[in-house]
Amino acid sequence: MDVRKWKEYRHGRGAGVSRVVPQKTRKTKMAQVAVLMGSSSDLPKIQSCMDTLKKLGVSFEVRVMSAHRTPDMVKEYIGGAAARGIRVIIAAAGGAAHLAGVCASHTILPVIGIPVEGGALNGMDALLATVQMPGGIPVATVGVGSGGATNAALLAIQILALNDAELASRFAADRAARRQKVLDADEAMLKQYSN
Numbered sequence: 001m002d003v004r005k006w007k008e009y010r011h012g013r014g015a016g017v018s019r020v021v022p023q024k025t026r027k028t029k030m031a032q033v034a035v036l037m038g039s040s041s042d043l044p045k046i047q048s049c050m051d052t053l054k055k056l057g058v059s060f061e062v063r064v065m066s067a068h069r070t071p072d073m074v075k076e077y078i079g080g081a082a083a084r085g086i087r088v089i090i091a092a093a094g095g096a097a098h099l100a101g102v103c104a105s106h107t108i109l110p111v112i113g114i115p116v117e118g119g120a121l122n123g124m125d126a127l128l129a130t131v132q133m134p135g136g137i138p139v140a141t142v143g144v145g146s147g148g149a150t151n152a153a154l155l156a157i158q159i160l161a162l163n164d165a166e167l168a169s170r171f172a173a174d175r176a177a178r179r180q181k182v183l184d185a186d187e188a189m190l191k192q193y194s195n
């Protein structure tokens with residue numbers, strides 16, 4: 001591949017326009033959270049992450065980028081994330097999952113890793129690869145599965161809520177609703193099984 005073709009491949013056609021970094025219009029809300037996944041096959045497994053961010057009114061963008069298939073893309077995107085207003089990065093990957101660690105190596109923003117289930121070891125490999133970062137480059141790792149993806153979003157929201165009182169109160173309301181759900185279930189159980 002010649003150099004010109006390589007640049008087009010990396011950055012898209014057009015004068016210096018990068019396809020890695022989204023072009024914002026004035027109508028587009030600045031994303032505060034970036035959700036990256038290593039493959040589109042990860043999407044159904046981390047859907048609850050995007051659902052939770054949306055439910056609590058957090059602006060986010062979702063991208064497919066791979067630490068081993070598109071390493072240059074990850075570097076460019078993550079390297080410019082803070083300057084574009086991103087405050088927290090969530091990175092989901094399966095297998096020998098190094099996406100979150102690689103993201104963390106390119107930024108000082110907090111990075112949350114979601115180990116994605118699947119493959120021969122069904123997520124155990126991704127869990128260990130994501131959580132066992134050597135000292136110095138932290139990745140806050142959540143659990144494997146849909147609950148982990150939800151927690152990644154909630155953790156990102158807690159970080160953002162440190163400087164956003166309205167978001168903090170939406171987060172508190174969400175937690176209160178989760179508590180109420182348990183109380184309602186307990187009451188229903190008492191009714192069903194009381195003599």
Ligand code: RP5
Pocket residue numbers: 037038039040041042066092093094095116118
């Ligand atoms: C990882 O490899 C991805 O995050 C995904 O979980 C896994 C399999 O990817 P595909 O082969 O389905 O694209 O990089």
